Amino acid sequence: MQNRHPRVLIVGTVPYNPNTSSRAFDAYFHNWEKENIRQIFSNTKTPIKGHCGSLFQITDQMLLERHLHCIKDVGKIYNYDDLPTEWIDAGDLEVGSKFSEKLYKLGSKDSAFKHLARKLLWNEKLWNTEKLRNWLDEFNPECVFLAFSDDFFIPEIAMFVADRFGIPIMSCIGDDYYFNDKKSLSPLYHIYRKKYKSCINRVFEHKSSAIYISDKIRNKYNDAFGINGDTVYLVSDIERHEFRPINVEDLKISYCGNxxxxxxxxxxxxxxxxxxxxxxxxxxxxxxxKNGEFIKVLRECPGIRYHGLVSYNEVMKITAESDISIIVEGFSPENVTITKYSLSTKAADAISTGCQILSYGSEDCGVIGYMISTECSVVCTDRSMLVNSIKKLINDIEYQRKLYNQSSIIHKEHHNKQKSIAVTERLFRELIEK
Structure with a gap:
C-alpha cells in the first residue's frame, strides 16, 4: 500500500471523460497507476485515454443480441494504448444502427418501466461470462469503486465482484438516488423503488465506505447507513488568474453545461x-x-447567444476569459428535489479560475446552497433580485475584489486537487485495511 495504490475496479455507467460528469474521477484517481485501475461500464461510446489501464464494456444492445441468440459472447475489452484521446462527438451515440439509436434514446427517458425492463435485460446469466471472469481474475482487484446510479445492474455487478474476491465496496455518491421518492400512483414505480432500495441495502451490508460530492449528502448517508465516508470536492484544471475588474464596456458572461x-x-x-x-x-x-424543446426558449431570448457543444478544453478557456461565470438551477419542486444534493462541476471551474460568479436558483438546490455558504458568489434566489444584484456586481470593483479573495480561500480549502487526492487515498487505505 505504501509503494503503490491498491487495485481498484470501477463499476459505473460512464468511463472517465472531461466532457461528462465522470470527470470527477480525476479528483480521486489522478495519481493512480493505470495498471491498478480498471472499469466495467455500460455507455455505448468507445472510451478515451484516462485513468484506467483496461476497460470492459457491456451495453444494452450486446445483452439484447445475446438474449436473442444473435451473439454468443458479451463484452468488449479496451486497453489504454489503443484508446483515442477524445470523443469525436460527445453528443452522439455509437450504437451501430438507426434502430439501436432509437432504442437508446427511448431508454434515456427516466421511468420505472425502463429501470425494471433493464433489470430483466441485465440478467446475470447474460453478462457474467467467462470472458468477464477471466478479465477480472487477471486483475485481481482489492476494492470495488461503485459509481452510484438509479439502475440495478451497476450495484449488482459491484456486489458480484466484491463477493467473488472477498473485497470491500467504496461507493461514490453524488445524487440522492436512495431517498429521492416521488409521489406516484403507478404500481410499477413503487415496485421499482422497493427493489432498488433492497439492492442498495445489500451494497451497504458489505464492508463499505463512501466518497461524497458534498457535506450535505455525506451527513445524510453516513447517518442512515452507519458508514464513515467523507467528502471529496470536485476539482478543476483551470489556472487561476489575477484579479481583474469587470469591463462594463465589453462584458463577457458565460454558462457552460446542462x-x-x-x-x-x-x-x-x-x-x-x-x-x-x-x-x-x-x-x-x-x-x-440536442433536444430542441430545451433549446427553443434560449434561442428566443434576446439576452442569450446559444452556441451548442464545446470541448472541456474550450470550456476552460471560455471560463477563464469570462468576466462572469453563471451557475443556475431550476425552481420547480420536482427539479429542486432532483438537484437538492448536486454540486456542479461548474462551481469548481468558476471558483478555481477567479472570475466573478453569478448563481441563480432555489436555495434548496445543492450548488446554490453551497454558493450561499461559501460567500464567493453573487447569489439570487428570486427573479426580482437579478437586476440590482447584477448592477452591483458589475459596477462595484471593491465588491468584485472581495468575492475574488473569498473564492481564492474556498479554492484552496475545497477544490484543491492534492487535498482531494489525499482524502481519497486515505479512505481507500482505511477501508481495505479495516
Missing part, C-alpha cells in the same frame, strides 16, 4: 435582466443539448 431541469428558463431570466440593464449584454450559453 440546460435541463429548469436551467434553461433560469438562464432566460438572467438574459432578460441583462437586457434591462444594457441591450448589448448577453449570456453565451454552451451545451451538448
Amino acid at each position: 440546460i435541463r431541469l429548469g436551467r434553461n428558463t433560469s438562464l432566460v431570466d438572467i438574459g432578460n435582466a441583462l437586457q434591462e440593464i444594457n441591450s448589448s449584454y448577453k449570456v453565451d450559453v454552451y451545451s451538448a443539448e
